[in-house]
Amino acid sequence: MENFNFYIPTTVYFGKGEIKNLASSIKQFGGSKVLLAYGGGSIKKNGVYDAIATELKNAGIPYFDCDGIRPNPPVADVRKGIKIYREHNCDFILAVGGGSTIDAAKAMAAGVCYEGDVMDLMAGGKGEIKAAAPLASVLTMAGTGSELDMGGVITGEVNHKKHTIMHPLLYPKFSILDPTYTFSVPEKHSMAGCFDAFDHLLECYFVAGSESTDVQNMMNEGLMRSIVKNAPKVLANPEDYDARANIMWASSMALAGFQFVAGKKGSNWPMHGMGHELSSLYGMTHGETLALVAPSYLAYTLEKAPQYTWLFANFARNVFGVTEADDNVAAKLAISKVKEFADSINMPKNLKEAGVEENKLAYLAEKATEWGSIGALCDINKEDALDIFKRAFN
Ligand SMILES: [Zn+2]
Numbered sequence: 001m002e003n004f005n006f007y008i009p010t011t012v013y014f015g016k017g018e019i020k021n022l023a024s025s026i027k028q029f030g031g032s033k034v035l036l037a038y039g040g041g042s043i044k045k046n047g048v049y050d051a052i053a054t055e056l057k058n059a060g061i062p063y064f065d066c067d068g069i070r071p072n073p074p075v076a077d078v079r080k081g082i083k084i085y086r087e088h089n090c091d092f093i094l095a096v097g098g099g100s101t102i103d104a105a106k107a108m109a110a111g112v113c114y115e116g117d118v119m120d121l122m123a124g125g126k127g128e129i130k131a132a133a134p135l136a137s138v139l140t141m142a143g144t145g146s147e148l149d150m151g152g153v154i155t156g157e158v159n160h161k162k163h164t165i166m167h168p169l170l171y172p173k174f175s176i177l178d179p180t181y182t183f184s185v186p187e188k189h190s191m192a193g194c195f196d197a198f199d200h201l202l203e204c205y206f207v208a209g210s211e212s213t214d215v216q217n218m219m220n221e222g223l224m225r226s227i228v229k230n231a232p233k234v235l236a237n238p239e240d241y242d243a244r245a246n247i248m249w250a251s252s253m254a255l256a257g258f259q260f261v262a263g264k265k266g267s268n269w270p271m272h273g274m275g276h277e278l279s280s281l282y283g284m285t286h287g288e289t290l291a292l293v294a295p296s297y298l299a300y301t302l303e304k305a306p307q308y309t310w311l312f313a314n315f316a317r318n319v320f321g322v323t324e325a326d327d328n329v330a331a332k333l334a335i336s337k338v339k340e341f342a343d344s345i346n347m348p349k350n351l352k353e354a355g356v357e358e359n360k361l362a363y364l365a366e367k368a369t370e371w372g373s374i375g376a377l378c379d380i381n382k383e384d385a386l387d388i389f390k391r392a393f394n
Pocket of ligand 1: 144196197200272286
């Protein structure tokens, strides 16, 4: 097993009514003036905004709204938040929403402590994160796991390229996870969130070095199984508290430090790399892009890295209950099971159906590998990525 660090400083308040901890927790972390970051206004319809406003007002904590944060958050939304934070001398950032809002808030938290432009602080940029404002989240959409990790993805201005921002200072101080807040999330986004969480687990599971990481593998399999079990329950009844609760907690756990390929050889998240290009070019929902790419990626990887056939077979048996004894057959079944799961929760069937143009596949493959080959069990270069996109086309 490889050496690894384990660090998750975020306090989680999980369950119905846990918003009651909001004001005291903000004060605990030195917050006295809050930048309240949120998205398109659904929190004003479902009562979440009012619940937060009441808590803050009762505690005498002033807050300033930064609304309208968009999905796949553009850097312009981050800059807007930084401006409002500075104008009002805020000292705490509260993100209310799903992954996009929390990701944007993380970039704001770093940006308010940096004199230059926030884009400098993205991975590979010329700046360095040396300080960050304290931030916390109230989660209203499960999937990305941003509530319990230290990273975010921001859309830049050039070609809508996705940039990563990541630093231990960007862990939320606390996150409030109330499953009832996700009851009103539309079906498409609920299911895309389920697949996103599932894919985070795939990205950490199919990684070189998995021969020796029994703890990670088996925890991972359990989380994947819980998503496969509960996503259809949410689909059938959006107000099924326990199904929503299990999806919410599995999504958080999927990205919490201890699932993060701990003890493996490392991954640069190839499915996300390819999926981000689909979001950049077509504005697609993140989880849907992963559902489009995952089956073809896994099939391609199995062919290119047959020494990991055993891992695919384990996955088929331990996640999907496949009883086939022959590893080669079970491994292939693993891939059809992933596709069946995606279909069962109404993910788009293929790139063509999702509106992707065939003549853009080469461009997508080039962009996905522009910083070098991506891979986890084997290298995926530009030609490999193109092959995967072609398989996913129809
Ligand atoms: Zn993701």
